[in-house]
Amino acid sequence: MLMKIVVFALVVVVASGFKAMVVPPRASQRLKTVRRRVVDDKVTGKRLEFEEKTINGWEDSWDNATRSGFDWEMEKLRRRLEELVPSTMFGPRYWRFLMEENPESEYRQYAGSTYPGSKPGQLDAFRILFNNLLQFVLGNESEDGAVVAAWDWRSALDEHGLGKFAYSILTGDLQTIVGGPLFLLLTKYHRELGPVFKLAFGPRSFIVVADPAVAKHLLRDGSKNYDKGILSEILQPILGNGLIPADPDVWKRRRRVIAPGFHRAWLDQTLSLFDDCAADLIGDLAGRASLDPGDLLPKTPAAWKAWKHQNPPPGVVDMEERFCSVSLDIIGKAVFDYDFGSSNSESPLVRAVYRCLYEAERRTTAFVPFWLLPGAQFLIPSQRDFNRDLRLLNAKLDELVRRALEADDDDDDDDERISLLDFLVTMRGEDVSTTQLRDDLMTMLVAGHETTAALLTWVLYELFHPSGRSSHHLKRLREELDAVVGARAMTYADILDCKFARLCLAEGLRLYPQPPLLIRRALDDDQLPTTTDRPVRLARGADVFLSTWSLHKSPDLWDNPETFDPSRFEKKKQGRDGWAGYDPDSIPATSLYPNEQTADFAFLPFGAGSRRCLGDQFAILESTVMLARLITTFDFEFAVDPKATLEPKTGLGGLPVADVGMRTGATIHTENGLWMTVHHRTPPLPLP
Template structure:
């Protein structure tokens, strides 16, 4: 055990060293035709219209047939070393990262990478992806190289960063396997690496919580998102969106370009503050130490969730305020500021405790309450008692989960609508018809169908988060979606994939939501922004025996969900550990987007390829979404 720990610490240090000097410019995207990646593969051009590439014939990833789908698989991986190039990819949001020839350090890590894939869980029947660790760390979107491997190796493959199980990962992009993990065997998996990484920040909140804590807290937190409370929150959503609208008005008067990503993140933070804590961050219009601390903690949570090996736990580097790494010292300072504020709010809420059972709390008149917050509900709920630390963990998790996801969803929806004028006009016409010039009321939301489907399509193209982490708590066998034969040809490499993959106890899993949502075996024109795809049934391709396709509900809910799409679409996860705030998040996004488009047209102020992509817990632009918001001519 000591040897394993020491090896992991060694690899963590090597990763930190490698990341420090290798990646500093643009995020890794898709290299031009003829450019080699460090893995020895020839990276493919950008995908589809929304990613900037043309439509091309695509090789299916199971079977041998070839279809015209909006997926690019026409560049077959070849062996060889990389040369360095830099280019933009048409109208894509991605910038292309070039690759150097491998350093000695990279070769050492690459050797560990390959040996681990063969030695760890050797009888799992999984395809082993071969490459270098440096392909997966650094200042670029992690989901992009994972997609490159997906094209080569199919819906389930294995990556190993060292010959130990703790550094070996299975990347899942197959709907049947995802359904098996999230729905059919929920408690055979925990959050694994994610929980270990985020514990100092989120503690035992619902996202990283172990199964026992989750079972105790989910029945307490989930009822807080009841219909009566959501109705009241629609007023808060409008109030905060009106502040944003005023900001956009002022920017137009002064002929300013605005960073819509920053503004969407700010309004989302303000909403979470009021809805969860009854605290006004006011971040759209001002700055404060608490706001600065909140953003710093959010950024650190993102950083840790995507840096594969936890260098901040290496003993010789120190921890917290004694760390030799400036970033970690600053984080410790900001975390203390935020924890002190959360502790203060919890103590104040407890002094005003008015205990009641769930039925009584659901019938409260939230429209007349001075404090209609979720914190008030959790404190007052009879039988929901917990210590201050657990309550703090619940609140911090809601802050992190509720802020970044909604801000990112709105950002990428605006990015797509700015390039799809007809879709924007369709939404605006609907808003004019349903709402007019007034506030977006609770009863309006389900009538704003075009708005909801545009947001749903944005979550397909830009899932928040793009990767989910799990760890197997027992041996299990993953079913795959491909045909009825025992084996099937998958990937551009033409490798043979078994019908199932065996996961051993302790196996780490990356569910690549990005790959799943853009899988050409599941979706027609998977890289095209097309909200209308959700209006009708999607039949599965004939060679997929384990996926039922997409079936819209007769009475549609707030959004097409994972059940409708048989787990080929999981915008809020799925199964019992699905996001507790999905309805809240979609309502919030519908109202904010509707309030903006009710009054403004959105135009990109830079070419779309300059927007860039980076990722933490969610997908961000590289340097903000620079737009002009022009008042509409009605």
């Protein structure tokens, strides 16, 4: 009798696992409803049509077959157990993980150390370090063949003193000791040494590249030999195994789950959401526009720093913070169906996200993994802050996932707007205990609003710069928006018609790429393509920085690369040896922006290759709606008096730097905010 019970239970578990692989329990009917609402994309539709046939075939097999015999009794018992015993109490769904196939990973074959394979083993790490020492101390030729950048560490030591110098080196705070963001230093070296060089800080070394041919190799043609490397390691505490840091195997599995959620119909329905959030921001700014700051404006942007921690004068607003907050609201509603309510006041999550990303950036270049030292999370202030911020983000994420799962269990669902989380939970039956769902959603929460906010900040900065250098672009932009949209909400067709508005955003991504650096690690030895006479060969385990900042500002690729000029994307650019140039005629009519293909990898607005950002269209649509509503409603002025005193800055090696300063935390931020006064547009927007 006992043996029969055991066999009976095993059959129930197997049946439950097989069913879970085919269709999520309790989700079949709701999945059909969701698909009827949101799927009209041809490619996605074909895939989902195949899946739906599979699902219907499974259901019909019970509905049409003779309901008798041992199989049917097992299915009835399984269904009954699913209703009575939840997965948290070891119900049938709990055992699904035993049934899921996890094939042996090809990724594990690389660099025979710990999985994932990109983490260098002791032999690889020693070989790279020893080779660097021979090159730097004895002057030997490097095995990689890359010319070495000579960092002037003596000047930095004299300027900052031994204590601060050593602390910055050990903790990876390179922005302090090099005199600005790291990407400025890399651009200085690129202009001195060419498109490929080696940068070394003590035991750490990086091959730094800014060449379209190399970019194409790293991101597309030879991408199977590279992964995110050190980026995966430093982002693991924040994003876990989310799409950005995930190893190739996890990425392939998760992309198949997430990509269908970004289809055309879902993007269409988010346009009204973008407009609602823009209206909230406009309402907040309209209240400030009626206030007069009087004679309280500072003389220089450096004085803005104090306003970060106290009440600014009336009528003055930090537009960088406003963009971060409204972008967070959009992500909350679009991805989680949750209102963060940050359009009128800064959410604590905004600062938590920025501080987490800034900490991750420091860990990229730190010599000592200080965050792994025993007691670091209690003894080191920055680590205490990091863990506090991470707890805040995780707590909010757990709450949002719990709400979505509770909503999924509610059969009475009349909401026409489907959030991305709702889509994922419904379509795939994700369980709250699965860490992968958390990682995917944390990636969207953290990265989904940072990049869009940074883009809008710098485009607004350029369009309203007090020098008037972009006034002609602002005039053309407003003429286009007034003619196409007027004061009404934008449709998808409107956005396609507002070509110059989208080119302004593309130019913002060229001039201020988000992020300014892409990170890869070689899984095996590799020869880099190059247009120079100096071939470079990467050793297995070598870290590579692809400097999009330097690539986008190369005078060999772009005319007047430091100038904000959206019209450059309307002109053909002749290529050279190893680069096909830029051809605007190759941009499809339905494309929202010029991408890496039209510029032959000299322009990487959302990365490139198979791992290009999945949310690119979402970001462009959101940014276009937000920019259009603001530009047609308000005028902005820099909150300095007099405006003519605003002088441009120079950074490392005399390179131009924004006069509001720059700091990086994965994306490019201003130094102390983008403080502006807001005025109702004169003349007012004509009614449609």
